[in-house]
Amino acid sequence: MSEKVKIRLKVNGEDVTYEVDAHMSLMRALREHYVWDVKCGCEVGECGTCTVLLDGQAVKSCLTLAAACDGHEVWTNKGLGYRDPLTARLQEAFVECGSVQCGFCTPGMIVAGAAYLKHGGKADRAAIKNIISGNLCRCTGYVKIVDAIYLVAKEIEEGRLTA
Ligand code: FES
Numbered sequence: 244m245s246e247k248v249k250i251r252l253k254v255n256g257e258d259v260t261y262e263v264d265a266h267m268s269l270m271r272a273l274r275e276h277y278v279w280d281v282k283c284g285c286e287v288g289e290c291g292t293c294t295v296l297l298d299g300q301a302v303k304s305c306l307t308l309a310a311a312c313d314g315h316e317v318w319t320n321k322g323l324g325y326r327d328p329l330t331a332r333l334q335e336a337f338v339e340c341g342s343v344q345c346g347f348c349t350p351g352m353i354v355a356g357a358a359y360l361k362h363g364g365k366a367d368r369a370a371i372k373n374i375i376s377g378n379l380c381r382c383t384g385y386v387k388i389v390d391a392i393y394l395v396a397k398e399i400e401e402g403r404l405t406a
């Protein structure tokens with residue numbers, strides 16, 4: 244039987260305590276505690292659909308040990324959408340630009356895009372392609388996903404939105 248450890252986290256602004264297996268990934272720990280907007284794709288770091296913000300940095304939560312996150316802060320696409328105007332705008336932009344088809348990649352794409360914009364990312368298509376290069380989409384062909392992140396980056400550059 245695997246060893247259990249207790250970890251304290253802030254998840255989407257709420258203090259939580261999880262009891263997790265010592266070897267469990269952050270993705271599994273979140274999903275076992277009903278944080279289902281963090282998707283489980285490959286579990287080996289290749290698809291990016293499990294991307295979350297960990298202390299403000301985009302990470303693949305399937306490659307992150309839950310036990311190592313004790314005392315840290317996690318935000319997911321859903322939580323950011325409720326609490327962070329920039330991410331809420333990016334979610335709208337994904338709809339406006341037709342960037343969502345099956346939607347499986349979408350939470351990870353939005354978290355990766357939000358992290359880019361929060362860290363001063365510019366309206367630069369090559370840079371945006373680079374930032375989502377670790378996120379796979381089976382449906383849209385990426386152009387519309389890049390369009391959505393570009394659109395919001397432009398709004399920030401034009402002073403219509405604060406990063
Ligand atoms: S589930 Fe984490 S990268 Fe695919």
Ligand code: FES
Pocket residue numbers: 342343344345346347348349379380381382383
């Ligand atoms: S919208 Fe289907 S995987 Fe991206």
